[in-house]
Amino acid sequence: MSANKAALSGCKGATVQSGPQTSLPPSGVGSASLDVTGRLDRLGVSSRGLSAGDAAARLTRDGPNELPVARGPSVLRRFVAQFTDLFAVMLLVAAVITLIAYELGRPRDAGNLQLAVAILAVVLLNAVIGFGQEFAAERTAEALRAMVPRRSVVLRDGERINVPAVSLVVGDILVLEAGDAVPADAQVIEAHGLTVDNSALTGESEPARRTSDADAGGVAPLDAGNLVWTGTTVSAGTARAVVVATATDTEFGRIYRLTAQTRTERSPLQRQVAAMARRVAVAAFCIGALVFAIRLPSGGPVVTSFVFALGVMVALVPEGLPATMSVALAVGVRRMAHRKALIKKLVAVETLGSTTVICTDKTGTLTKAEMTVQAVWVPDQIHAVSGAGYEPVGDVENPEPLRRMLRAAALCCDARLLPPQPGGRWRVLGDTTEGALLVVAAKAGVDISAEQRAAPRIEEFPFDADRKLMTTVHRVDDTVIAHVKGAPQELLARCTHMMQGDDVVAISDAMRRRVVAVTDDMSRDALRVLGVAYRLVSADTGQAEAERDLILLGLIGMLDPPRPEVSAAIATCQRAGIRIVMVTGDSALTAEAIARKVGLISGASPRALTGADLDRLDDQQLRTVLADPSPVLFARVKPEHKMRVVSTFKDLGEIVAVTGDGANDAPALRRADIGVAMGASGTDVAREAAVMVLLDDSFASIAAAVERGRSVYQNIRTFLIYVFTSNVGELVPIVAATFAGFPLVPLSAVQVLAIDLGSDVLPALALGTLQPEPGTMDKPPRNPREPLFSAAVVRRILFLGGIQAAGVTAVFFWHIHNAGLPFSAFTADNPVYREALTMTQAGIVISQIFVGLTLRSDRLSIVTLGLRSSGRMLAAQGLSLVAICAITYLPPLQRLFHTAALSVADWAILVACGVLLLAADEIRKAVLRAQRRHASFAVA
Structure with missing residues (x-):
């Protein structure tokens, strides 16, 4: 230390230089090997610090010590983007088709115009919901900027002055004391018992000692013993340090660039919904075109044939599904918030439920970050x-x-x-x-x-x-x-x-x-x-x-102790088939000991890889390591190492959640399928880069959120079955009428839209709020490649939809047959036809009431579940029943939907069809339960 002081005193009175020689590589690379005199000479500064004029000139040349503001899409572009989702496009197409039907109809049907407006209102509602959730999107750059202290003490003209941190320049001499945040990357030129908390940058829990001694050449910047970094904190001692990098040239700036370059990918649910929407749109167009081609040669008016085909297309488009899905996800977000898990993006709810791998750091996540x-x-x-x-x-x-x-x-x-x-x-x-x-x-x-x-x-x-x-x-x-x-x-x-x-x-x-x-x-x-x-x-x-x-x-x-609730949370995740891998900046010995204390590993020592080990592994070797289910942990890793581990897991087809609380975790949080940040102890950088924030910093909240996410996905599949069961019931009568040669539609496009947007939406929402079934966390994660329309889902849709379709089709033609008239004698104003049309619409609504009751569970009987737990479902179905009664009996709505009043006997027939559907599914469930009991007995 005395040698350093002598060197500093020898510089007193030296001429302050400025010019190109003061430029440095990013993060002060190459400066650690220089001694104090060499560093000051290279920067053109004396031990008295810069002069006010030189500091101003350097500030003008190099710019302020702040990270640039990330410029994302404008508010208007974000809102408009909500209308480019394929489901939104499908709804817009449905509205356009309805408007076309209105324009081509003679006379024009005002009901078509009203329903087109209603569809557009649904699209607007979806956009508002999505925009509201996405508006609080990533502000990682702003958070990084916020971590730079506002003011700092520096030496200028030999005097200590307090200056704004944004005005710091390369060559400024910082005066640091215990508790100070370091405002720029700097090389220590004088130190007295200096230790620095680098945890926000490196993840290491113990303060790092810093001296003014020159390091040997070839030392990595973060390992240099005489460098301090932006955003870290002085734990103890005092020091003077000369600034070697500011703004984006700092180590924080490097993380900023790394984070900004990481693209945000669509969630598994978004990809599956997009694929489903494409298939549904193609199917609707093809079947509608086929029906139009079959009916056109019959000699009827082209507009009539087109309206008939329109009914087929509209019957296949689940108009209410986007709103239902958005609201169901929003319900999941609110419920997770009650469990101290804040979700910033709707689709992240389901993504968390699909998680197969959690890459967790140690300090502040598994431990309390308190020695x-x-x-x-x-x-x-x-x-x-x-x-x-x-x-x-x-x-x-x-x-x-x-x-x-x-x-x-x-x-x-x-x-x-x-x-x-x-x-x-x-x-x-x-x-x-x-x-x-x-x-x-x-x-x-x-x-x-x-x-x-x-x-x-x-x-x-x-x-x-x-x-x-x-x-x-x-x-x-x-x-x-x-x-x-x-x-x-x-x-x-x-x-x-x-x-x-x-x-x-x-x-x-x-x-x-x-x-x-x-x-x-x-x-x-x-x-x-x-x-x-x-x-x-x-x-x-x-x-x-x-x-x-x-x-x-x-x-x-002493120890940075594990959080008391972590062990149970890890056990729950492991029981759910989720692999947990520790990725930390701390030492391998400490990481393994904590992993054992929380139950993350047991038995023989796991394979421990450091950042240096990762540098030696090529991509194929790393894939081999991660594909092996044996325990592995990563220690002494840097931000790029953590992101590489996450990327490799994703390349292997895993759905990856990453936890973190430090700025060093931000790139990996962005790269993961779902980034989970600590809300109380974490940095702003981590919170902004993540899509989920644990408000209580509790790892246990992750397990609860996974359970809720799995429930949300199951509920999405449940109301998909509900919606598409109704679509099958709508489609089959229309197709049957086509092949039977009946000149009119058994269900008009206006009635289809009324069912989809009116009667189906509320019960589907009620299904979307079902609580998790017992044993949700005792099952392995679903296969991330499994489509929403899995074989099991399609079988359930065809089973329930087939029974419903058979019932309403039979009811329609039975009513037409009882009139004793040939098909050619029926016109749109025929009372019998209007009654048959009404029975088809009402039959679908009544059948859907029983479908909703049976969909509350895939295997449990309605007798076991009871009706007490179905309050929301019954209320929603009650409103649907009120709506169909209004359409059936109120004259203004009769004119709008072309319906007629039904008798008590008609209603009894429709209810009987619904009861038969419920009974058939109860038999299916009983067979399924018997098969599972038999399989369990055979295994035992």
Whole structure:
């Protein structure tokens, strides 16, 4: 340090230079190997800092120290984009077709115009819902900018001044103290006990030591011991550092660019819905064209044939499905919010339910991101410590023998324990390891403030990486005591005696081996171990004298503890067939120990790959590693490594969720199918890059959200069955009339739209809000390649739709047959035809009531489920029944829909058809349950 000071003092009065030589590669690459003098010379700055004029000139040349604002689509473009979804296009086409029918009809039917307007209203509603959910989209760039501190202390013209962080330039000398956020990438030129919390950038939980010593050439920038980075925080000590990179040239800027280049992909549900919409649209057009071609040679009017084909096309288009799906997803979003999981995009609800792999980081996600003392050893007994975090609440087992050691440990700390502000929590200003020592001392009954007053510090020998010790010297009355803490191996080598009870005894070889064994045992439990010792000294004792012939007091083991709810959440996810892989910036040893504590791995050690290992693996080798179901964890990884793991999992066909809380997690959060950020402790960067935010930072909320997501997907499939069952019931009578040669449609396009947009929507919404069935999390994830229209879904649609279609088709032709007239004698105004038309429409609505009841479960009987849990469904179906009665009996609606009043006997026939449908599906369920029982018995 003295050499550095001399070098700095030798620069006093040097001419401040400016010009091209001050430009640097991004993130200060290549600067770490330069010593202080070389760095200052290269930047053209003296130890007095830049002059005001030079700083202004550099600011004009290089621009402000801020990240550019990401410019996304305008609000108008985002809103217009809601109308480009294929389902929205299909609805618009339906509206256009209805308008065409209105224009071609002679006389024109005002009902067609009204329904076209209604369809357009549905499209607008869908757009408003989608736009409202998407408007809070990614603002990653703004969040990154917000992490740059607003003001910073710098040296300019030899004076300390407070300047806006955006005005910092390359060559500015920062003055850093404990608690400061680092505003730009900088090289340390003077340091006093400096440690920096890099967790937001690297994911490492322990503060990193920083010095002004030049690093050897070839060291990776993030591993350089003399560089500090934008967005990190000074944990302890003081320093001066010269700025080597600002704005997008910083390491944060690199992450910003990496994040901005990551494209957001469509969710599995979006892809499946788009594929389904394409198939439905093609099928509707082809079948409509076929019907038109069959009827055209019959000699009837072209407009009549076209309207007939229109009925076929409209019958196949699920007009109410987009609104139903959007609202069902929105319901899922609200329910997840109640479980402390905030979803920013509607489709993410289903994506989470489809998850097959969760890539989770460690610090702040599985752990509390708070160092906590777990055990204290004094010769020769280990004392357990309860409680977690920085709140000094918990118990120390038999604290009396520990107070001497914990008092010494607390006095040998620079950190401060800060009580919570209203609504906040306890915090540590300074090194988190020292914060843990202060907390355990308080738990053992040590009054830290009183001890500091009774033993004022008169000297300090800061920690450094060579000796791995920190020593503070205190005066207690007429006695001077040196308290020493540090790495157990280094401390033990300097100890000649140890405390046993109240006695000081010489350390034997056996006792040294015992201390080493205890240290190793604690380390295997992923505890960071510190030794504490003391000795009596004189007031003018130097460092070497103060740190020899020490008296060992004991050992302290601490850990960033797992969150208490994590183990159960991981067990739930594993039971659900979801693979969980830890990807962390921390060490492999710590990662494995935490993974074992939370139940992520058991048995033999997993395969552990570091970032360096990933660099050596090509893409095929990495795919082979990830395709192997054996446990694997990734440690010491960088943002690009994490994103590469996520991308490879996606290439293998997995649906990947990624958790994270730091800025370093942002690219992977964007790349994943669903990014999950921590809401309370996470950075703005992570929260903005993610599509899901855990408001309580609880991993358990992920398991609850997965269950809800699976339920949402099942509900989507359920109301798909409901909607397309109705479409089959609408299509078959029309096609049957075509081949039977009946000149009129059994169901008009106006009636089809009334069913789809009126009678079907509310019951479908009720189906979309069903609670998860028992055992939802006991099943493996669905195959991500399985289409929405799976074989099981198609079979259920054809089974229920076939029964419904057969019933309404039979009812229609039975009513026509009873008139005793030939087909050619029927006109649109024939009362019997209008009654038959009404019975077809009402028959579909009545049948759908029974379809809705049976769709509440794929295997459980309606008797088992009961009607009490069907309140929303019954209410929705009651409204549908009211609507069809109004269409049937109210004269204005009779004229609009071309219907006629039905008798009680007619209604009885329609209800009987619905009861038969329900009975048929109950028989199907009973057969299914019997088959499963038989299969279970055979396996047993």
